Amino acid sequence: MLLGPTRAGLLAALAQPASTAQLAARHFLSPATVSYHLGVLHQAGLVVRARSGRAVLYRRTPAGSRLSGSR
Numbered sequence: 001m002l003l004g005p006t007r008a009g010l011l012a013a014l015a016q017p018a019s020t021a022q023l024a025a026r027h028f029l030s031p032a033t034v035s036y037h038l039g040v041l042h043q044a045g046l047v048v049r050a051r052s053g054r055a056v057l058y059r060r061t062p063a064g065s066r067l068s069g070s071r
Contacts, residue, residue, distance in 0.1 A: 002044055003067070007037050011046060011068045017057040 003011070010023055020038065024031040038058055041047045046064035049056050060068065 002040070006033075007041060008068070010034065010037055011041060011060060011064055014047060014058055014060045014064070014068075017050075017052075017059040019055045019057055021055075023058075 006027075006029070009027060013023060013026060018026075020031050020034045023029075023038075024034045027034070038047060038049075041064070042049060042058075046061055046067060047058045048061055049058050051057075
């Protein structure tokens with residue numbers, strides 16, 4: 001299953017770019033769990049990642065925004 005409640009919540013949370021640590025804290029998940037789910041979303045083309053200093057920020061792609069029902 002591509003989108004269960006955890007991945008859907010993470011995708012919805014990426015209205016603004018965020019790091020794995022930020023998302024983990026917001027969703028009360030371990031950073032490893034968030035990283036795994038973001039990896040699946042990335043492989044599906046729903047999020048992209050970009051380095052910002054020492055952090056890697058994730059953001060939704062247009063496809064991810066359409067799927068999450070957001071702009």
